[in-house]
Amino acid sequence: MKLSWLALPALFAVTVAGCSDDSPASNESASTSAVAAASAAATTTAARDHDEAGGVVRVLLGDTKKVPVPAEAVLDIRAPAAWGQAANGIRCTVTDSSGRNEDLRSSDVKKTETVGGTEWMTLWTFSSTPNADITVACKDPASKIAAAHAHPYLRVVPRGIVPIPAPAR
Template sequence: MAIAALVVAAVSGCSDDPSEGSAATSTTVGAASSAPATTAGARDDEAADGGLRILLGEVKKVPVPADAVLDIRAPAAWGQAVGGIRCTVTDSSGRNEDLRSSDAKKTETFGGTEWVTVWTFSSAPNSDVTVGCRDAESKIAAAHRDPYLRVVPREIVPIAPPQR
């Protein structure tokens, strides 16, 4: 019960800034959930694209691979309610990572579901960050059972210098 209270307190510090196009950071998230995925299907999904499932309101440690940025993705079926999602990403020293968003939301199909990238962030490679997201207006939780996001690594392709 105490852990649940810590998670709620930690996630409640998320930004309530309603602007979708600007970066969002917020207070430090202080607790991490160690709960494993509950179904074999969820674990298979996580292995297939290197991503992790995070329920809205949950806080979880996420590994940061080398040469990658991380995307926080939501089901496209959530529609405009995605704009109400607030996330906090904190590195191991407690520093908040900058979250970036764009007006043109990238969509991708995975596991038969279309996903939209809500936030993108980068952190020190080969480290862990703590990610927590919440539904600021409780629109998603009311309409969807078991609402979860995916945190998925996306490889960074180095830009080659111009040839002479």
């Protein structure tokens, strides 16, 4: 009898403590779940941005994307070589943080590089202030590429430059 008499208040205390703690724990649990969901969404968004190793940024045709400019590098805008002549219809603009358009330089002979089994050709090369962010916007006005490819994107690839040594005096 003595044990059951002591067990009853202990059970009551645990029950009350559990009930009084339900509301904050539920709120905390809910806020933790919300934070976890937001974190998962951010991770998913980052994955959708299709950034690659080495500072490579993927820009979907029709989208605008901020791209960091590394020190001592120029940036190439590259398209899949499989797009062929349709890639000539792509229009890109590159804008620095002050709103000034960067000069896109291209040549008739397109440099190519194979990455992950896909051959990529350089459409334009540009340079900007190092350690800044620029905005790259590319579109396909004739919709030739978008009609043939589900998620057409270009790659903005940093290409290191070798500093020219000062002449010996």
